[in-house]
Amino acid sequence: xxxxxxxxxxARRRMLCLWLLLLGFALVTLALSDLFNRDKSQSxxxxxxxxxxxxxxxxxxxxxxxxxxxxxxxxLGVDLAPLKSLQEDQLLFVPSTQGTKSPPQKKGxxxxxxxxxxxxxxxxxxxxxxxxxxxxQLHLEGSEKEAELAAVLKYGFxxxxxxxxxxxxxxxxxxxxxxxxxxxxxxxxxxSVVICFHDEAWSTLLRxxxxxxxxxxxxxxxxxLLVDDLSQHGHLKTVLSEYVSHLDRVRLIRSTKxxxxxxxxxxxxxxxxxxxxxxxxxxxxxxKGWLEPLLERVAQDRTKVVSPIMDVIDxxxxxxxxxxxxxxxxxxxxxxxHWELNLPLQDKDPDSAVQPLRTPALGGGVVxxxxxxxxxxxxxDPGMLLWGAEQIELSIRVWSCGGSxxxxxxxxxxxxxxxxxxxxxxxxxxxxxxxxxxADTWMDAYRKIFYRRDTLSESPNITERLxxxxxxxxxxxxxxxxxxxPQLYIPQDRPALSGELYNVGAGSCADYPRGQGPQGGPxxxxxxxxxxxxxxxxxxxxxxxxxxxxxxxxxxxxxLCLEAVMEGGTGGLFLRACTHHPRQQWHxxxxxxxxxx
Numbered sequence: 001x002x003x004x005x006x007x008x009x010x011a012r013r014r015m016l017c018l019w020l021l022l023l024g025f026a027l028v029t030l031a032l033s034d035l036f037n038r039d040k041s042q043s044x045x046x047x048x049x050x051x052x053x054x055x056x057x058x059x060x061x062x063x064x065x066x067x068x069x070x071x072x073x074x075x076l077g078v079d080l081a082p083l084k085s086l087q088e089d090q091l092l093f094v095p096s097t098q099g100t101k102s103p104p105q106k107k108g109x110x111x112x113x114x115x116x117x118x119x120x121x122x123x124x125x126x127x128x129x130x131x132x133x134x135x136x137q138l139h140l141e142g143s144e145k146e147a148e149l150a151a152v153l154k155y156g157f158x159x160x161x162x163x164x165x166x167x168x169x170x171x172x173x174x175x176x177x178x179x180x181x182x183x184x185x186x187x188x189x190x191x192s193v194v195i196c197f198h199d200e201a202w203s204t205l206l207r208x209x210x211x212x213x214x215x216x217x218x219x220x221x222x223x224x225l226l227v228d229d230l231s232q233h234g235h236l237k238t239v240l241s242e243y244v245s246h247l248d249r250v251r252l253i254r255s256t257k258x259x260x261x262x263x264x265x266x267x268x269x270x271x272x273x274x275x276x277x278x279x280x281x282x283x284x285x286x287x288k289g290w291l292e293p294l295l296e297r298v299a300q301d302r303t304k305v306v307s308p309i310m311d312v313i314d315x316x317x318x319x320x321x322x323x324x325x326x327x328x329x330x331x332x333x334x335x336x337x338h339w340e341l342n343l344p345l346q347d348k349d350p351d352s353a354v355q356p357l358r359t360p361a362l363g364g365g366v367v368x369x370x371x372x373x374x375x376x377x378x379x380x381d382p383g384m385l386l387w388g389a390e391q392i393e394l395s396i397r398v399w400s401c402g403g404s405x406x407x408x409x410x411x412x413x414x415x416x417x418x419x420x421x422x423x424x425x426x427x428x429x430x431x432x433x434x435x436x437x438x439a440d441t442w443m444d445a446y447r448k449i450f451y452r453r454d455t456l457s458e459s460p461n462i463t464e465r466l467x468x469x470x471x472x473x474x475x476x477x478x479x480x481x482x483x484x485x486p487q488l489y490i491p492q493d494r495p496a497l498s499g500e501l502y503n504v505g506a507g508s509c510a511d512y513p514r515g516q517g518p519q520g521g522p523x524x525x526x527x528x529x530x531x532x533x534x535x536x537x538x539x540x541x542x543x544x545x546x547x548x549x550x551x552x553x554x555x556x557x558x559x560l561c562l563e564a565v566m567e568g569g570t571g572g573l574f575l576r577a578c579t580h581h582p583r584q585q586w587h588x589x590x591x592x593x594x595x596x597x
Contacts, residue, residue: 165203176409189295194268195209196261206243226240228253266382281365285313287411290411294308303370307359308411314417328359334450337363360485366415377472381437383464444478505584
């Protein structure tokens, strides 16, 4: 019996130990769970939005879906799926929760700790986990140049360098001293900054948003509208939604389909609450005091459309480069836009350095326009495809239909330059279709000059835009060329050769010095601009100069040939004895062919 009693006692002891072990495990589990929940609660109370995302959240819990049959966006032709099938890719609205949550107190950053590494490395924001692993592997291999090349191929700029730059960096002060003392009214109109993006890099997109928030006065900034034009990159999905939900006055709208620049901006405008719309590209940085001068000009005349001086951020180094004043936007007969620099000021008025300058066109980087005027003048043309030349279409329409355009020198915003990769820019066929649409809608009989430079494809359907043009009482293109852009050379149909006169030996074009024109002043040789400002015309053989089949320009009276002479970086044109030297060989672009050709 004693033996049986001992065995029972041992069994009870073992059972007791087992229960004690289970109880201890339960207590440890409970403690860890409590600690985890406490940390999680604290993290929600004091969220630190990530500087770079490395993960996807499981579901868009904080998103508010807007589906309203009276929504102005529906007028734009946006296809809204039924509520039950709406996904994050589709039309979602992310409200700011800044009013109910504590603001982030410090800059958060997702890090990845690499096995065997001595330090943690911030990985680039990838659209897929596979690409993330590849980017991290590049860091592991220490191949920074290879990583930079991959970033350039992906975005058209060096995102590796962009990652190292603060989202809140301050640009150096480059405004004219006369701008610094300007006082602006407290009753300026409110502004909605509309930032459209499609597969934008995380660093540049968030730097744009924070730049606006850091520099725009709160009393004038109604909101920042981020409009996602159907991005596919993973970091622009739920992670961006979560980030935006912690930002004050920032809202996120997602399109249900690819709209392009014009359609995306029109969608943002339909949701905007501010009196003035400020359309801004998704890779900009704002100078202090940039918003007030724009709002003041629009407040003075609600038909004015204005732009800041657009400074340049280098795509390789992200160095800031200030643009010299004066500057204006122009385009050539190919309907290619560019900023024209180093213009002579109209007068010697010392205030001209701070006074807005009328401009024939504006680029699309940053444009401020009264919201009601924008809608009444026809918004962006919905027939323009993706992006390319939409800023020229808007410029001609604004001027022709009762508005005007200015560059405001006391406002400065820097725009990220992109490396000219073929796929960074729109498909050439789509771009060509946009240009044809502009020519057919707005250029009247002058469109034949455009068609001489570019091949003709099928005619676009412009019925609605022509109806808009008639209803607004818009002026014709001849008025635009006469009153707004008289500097644009108009080729004439005459028995002559016309165009840029290119010298083979010098690799440059015949040029008129600044302030001179066809009526007088000596010609020289300068780099070809391609803007139409260097157009030269020959006359027939009965006049002073004739053009030979060998490419020589012969002075009839002296039988000497025109030669380009380069000395010390400058060049001039001289009559010399005719030889076969390349500096006496000229090519005409032949913008206008002789009759009968």
